[in-house]
Structure formats: C-alpha cells, structure tokens
C-alpha cells in the first residue's frame with residue numbers, strides 16, 4: 715500500500731545489485747511512494763548487468779560510481795540533480811563488502827591492506843558521499859540520509875569479523891555528519907540496523923544460514939525482511955520523521971533488546 719509519503723521528492727539509491735538487495739526493495743517502494751530516483755552502483759556491478767535491467771524495469775536512470783572514488787561521486791551528485799530536475803531530498807547508502815571475509819581470512823589472521831579496503835568500501839564511502847554531495851550543494855534543505863548497518867557494530871558477533879569495526883565507523887559518521895548537516899541544512903542522518911537478510915552480501919558471511927534461523931527465533935517478531943526494511947526507510951525519508959537524526963535505529967523484530975530466550979533454557983528453542 716502506498717501513502718504518497720515521498721511525493722515530489724528526489725532520491726539517490728546506492729547498492730541495488732539484484733532482486734534480493736535491500737536497496738532494490740527501497741528503490742521500488744520509493745517510486746511507489748511518489749519519489750523520483752536515480753540508482754547507482756560500482757562499475758563492476760554494471761558489467762554484471764543486473765543493475766541495468768533493474769533500472770529499465772523501474773524506468774529510472776542508473777549512474778555507475780565506485781563509492782570509494784571521489785571523482786565518481788562528484789559525477790554522480792552533479793548528474794543526479796540534473797536528471798531528477800532539482801536537488802536531492804534523500805540518499806540511501808546500502809553498501810557493504812569485506813575483503814577478508816570474502817577471502818575467508820579469520821579475525822585473528824586478517825590482512826591489513828584488505829581491511830583498509832573493507833573500511834573504505836563499507837564505511838568511509840558514507841563520509842565521502844555526504845562530503846561530496848554537501849560541497850556540490852546537491853542536497854535539499856530538510857533532506858534525509860540513511861545508511862544500513864548491523865548490530866555487530868555494538869555487540870560481538872564473531873562471524874562478522876572486520877565488518878563489525880566498519881559498521882561502528884559507519885554509525886559514528888551518521889552522528890558526526892548528522893550534526894553538521896543538521897545545523898546547516900536541517901538534513902537528518904541516521905543508520906538503520908537491519909536483521910540478517912538473505913542477500914549476496916549477507917550470505918557471504920560464514921554460518922549465515924544458521925545464524926539467520928537463530929536470529930529469527932530470538933526475535934519476538936522474527937527477522938525483519940528486506941520489504942519491511944524498505945517500508946521503514948520510507949518513513950525515515952518522509953517528513954513525518956523530520957526531527958529524527960544522528961540515531962542508530964534498530965529494525966530487527968526486537969532482537970537487539972532480547973537478553974535471554976526462555977525456550978533455550980527449556981530446550982523448546984532448537985536452532986538446528
């Protein structure tokens with residue numbers, strides 16, 4: 715169901731790769747809510763082809779940009795307002811990649827060059843996109859910026875490896891940049907801490923399927939799926955949440971507030 719929450723708004727969505735990507739769900743919902751959007755992803759994702767097909771399906775333009783590359787980001791934030799006919803009201807950062815996880819390096823044997831790459835892609839890109847968009851004056855007064863994160867930024871989830879630190883940096887940028895953009899342009903910056911979700915990035919993590927089930931059982935409402943994450947993002951991009959900024963907002967069916975589950979003690983809650 716659509717409510718016209720984003721009628722007249724213009725957005726840039728980073729990270730839609732395929733039909734499972736959380737960003738793809740957000741892009742579809744934003745259009746349903748009346749927004750005009752531009753999609754963007756790394757050039758390598760364009761070579762794979764699915765982003766182009768997705769943009770065609772949605773009837774929107776897609777601009778290649780490696781989110782770690784400031785020149786690519788400048789090109790993106792110059793072109794997007796031209797394509798959309800005005801300044802940008804909302805941005806989604808839905809980007810994550812760990813080189814050490816991909817190459818199966820354990821946390822006590824990490825390669826530091828790869829770690830820097832991980833931080834650049836998964837966290838520093840968030841600062842870069844906000845800095846570039848702000849310097850180019852591409853963002854509208856009263857806008858809203860969201861990055862997707864995970865609870866491992868705050869609690870230990872051993873399988874999440876160096877991505878835990880990447881997400882901690884990401885969440886800190888939301889607070890720090892949220893201050894500056896709030897003071898200057900009343901722009902909100904928040905992170906949404908999402909449940910485990912079956913996507914390419916998610917399923918690359920060791921033991922993901924088992925943990926997905928564990929998390930689902932530990933959460934009173936079950937895991938939040940990508941479609942419900944997109945719904946939540948609509949509220950955060952809309953003017954209804956115009957006073958919410960610099961927050962890490964859990965969207966996880968209650969997982970983050972659980973201490974223990976009685977079913978584990980009684981043996982009724984079996985994970986595998």
Ligand SMILES: NC(=O)c1ccc[n+]([C@@H]2O[C@H](COP(=O)([O-])OP(=O)(O)OC[C@H]3O[C@@H](n4cnc5c(N)ncnc54)[C@H](O)[C@@H]3O)[C@@H](O)[C@H]2O)c1
Nearest residue numbers: 729731735736756781808809810862910911913914915916
């Ligand atoms: N899937 C989960 O379980 C889960 C849970 C919590 C948070 N998140 C976060 O949600 C976000 C989206 O991930 P997803 O699960 O939809 O997976 P996904 O694999 O569909 O999306 C990750 C995206 O990052 C993009 N990307 C990688 N390197 C890039 C670069 N250099 N420049 C631009 N884009 C680049 C990929 O092309 C891809 O589109 C990530 O930040 C992820 O950490 C995911």
